[in-house]
Amino acid sequence: MQEYLLEFEQVYYTYSGAQQSALNGLNLKVPLGKRCALIGQNGCGKTTLFLLANGLYKPDSGVVRWRGEALNYHRNYLGKLRQQVGLIFQDPEQQLVASTVEEDISYGLCNLDLPVAEIQARVEQVLLEFGLTALAERPVHHLSLGQKKRVSIADVMVLNPELLLLDEPTAYLDVKHTRNLIKTLQRIHRNGTTLMMATHDLDLVYRWADWVFVMDKGNLILEGEPQDVFNQRSLLEELELGVPLIYEMLFDGLAGEDEGVKERVRQRILKLFHDFAS
């Protein structure tokens, strides 16, 4: 049976002074072990959902549950929750707090009052895993955006979260850094972390995700495996989200072909994508 890590039940949230609610009775469950993509127009509530997911914001009404238990908003509980639910902001500048890469990565661990030797060991391990060892002493403000992005992911991954939330992680990244990021995410996922990525890159969703959530006006309106979601073409067009380019090509370009041919082409393209990211 599918287990769920994080659940939103009838969640409403309105920013102070705003005319409309950002989350409007949201019902959504994040399945354990999946690579989830969250898509929807600008302003549909993706970032707000993330900010409620790790307790940075509290619902006006409704419940957010972590592993079946309603969040509690006391400081100690939230400290623990944020080790388990890692959030990577779109802009790494919002996340980097210390002066050097090494200090930045150790920051979250120092707040846990762990023994110094354990902190050092975990930081070294993460520096190695994220290819940051050579940059350990480097001031964070001297890094390129792609490097900052890597540090911001390492900052969160050093805490071994069970769920990693990524807000538009490929924004501002070039092809090389996007490719590296996807490889990193594959590795993190293989090691057992559930992932949820908000993105506008539908081609990336198609090749990367195994579960897709579609939001509109603060609500979940569709969810499923990528192929099933992108089959709802008229609904996605109505929402002005479109479909992945590869999907247009596959299903419009091969409109007259039988299903077996389409499936073989689809599998071939997915294999190319897989090779690209592995």
Ligand SMILES: Nc1ncnc2c1ncn2[C@@H]1O[C@H](COP(=O)(O)OP(=O)(O)OP(=O)(O)O)[C@@H](O)[C@H]1O
């Ligand atoms: N600090 C704020 N104060 C007031 N309104 C806000 C604030 N942050 C977001 N909103 C509003 O809440 C709604 C949801 O915003 P949110 O940032 O969650 O959307 P999003 O789906 O992440 O958008 P995008 O794709 O552009 O990142 C929008 O109408 C937005 O204008």
